[in-house]
Amino acid sequence: MTASPARFATVDTPPGPFTVVVGPDDVVLASGWTADVSELLPVVHRALRPTWVEAAEHLPALDKVAEFVAGDVTAIDGVPVRQRSGPFLEDAWEVLRTVPAGEPDTYAAFAARCGRPAAVRAAANACARNAAALFVPCHRVLGSDGGLGGFRWGTPVKRWLLDHEAAHAPVPA
Known part of the structure; x- marks a missing residue:
């Protein structure tokens, strides 16, 4: 379990609201087309799942989402992500x-x-x-x-x- 809270923020995109959950180091733990962060938390691996999340006004990953929506489809390539499994x-x-x-x-x-x-x-x-x-x-x-x-x-x-x-x-x- 993560000792620090994760943060989340939502932005509007053409296909709908997009929410990002990041760890304390701004690494993406989960993201998807929902305005409800509770839909994202269950897909985070239990070893990475935060004990709580706090709303954030701004997350750097959302800048890259805005660039992607504006037409720079490579903007998302360097966003750090952390997932765990086999x-x-x-x-x-x-x-x-x-x-x-x-x-x-x-x-x-x-x-x-x-x-x-x-x-x-x-x-x-x-x-x-x-x-x-x-x-x-x-x-x-x-x-x-x-x-x-x-x-x-x-x-x-x-x-x-x-x-x-x-x-x-x-x-x-």
Whole structure:
């Protein structure tokens, strides 16, 4: 358990309110499209889950969310995130951060990117268990048929994110 309180703040985004929970060091513990912080706390690993949270007027991570919404879809790339689980999930969450904006993977391609091409279900599970939506961009993984697949915050939010990133992604060199 964290001895210091975590902080949270919410900002409006085109697909809806977006809330971020950070530890005392401003590292993102959880985030998602909700105005209710109590929806985020259960997804924080028990070893990282704060004993209490306090509202904050400003969090640095929300500056990056504003930049992302304004069109800099790479602004979220460097935001520090802390998640805990087994080795595969922790590795998969790091690998998710390498999927470029505007170039989504399928679950099969994501599994291969993780070095385990046969582990498609495990790759999908990594997306489903991701607590730090947007900063760990699980929305960039699609079904094998190219369909949206699932998303904790709803497929309309996932569609908006993918369309936004496609419209603003840097052109590959």
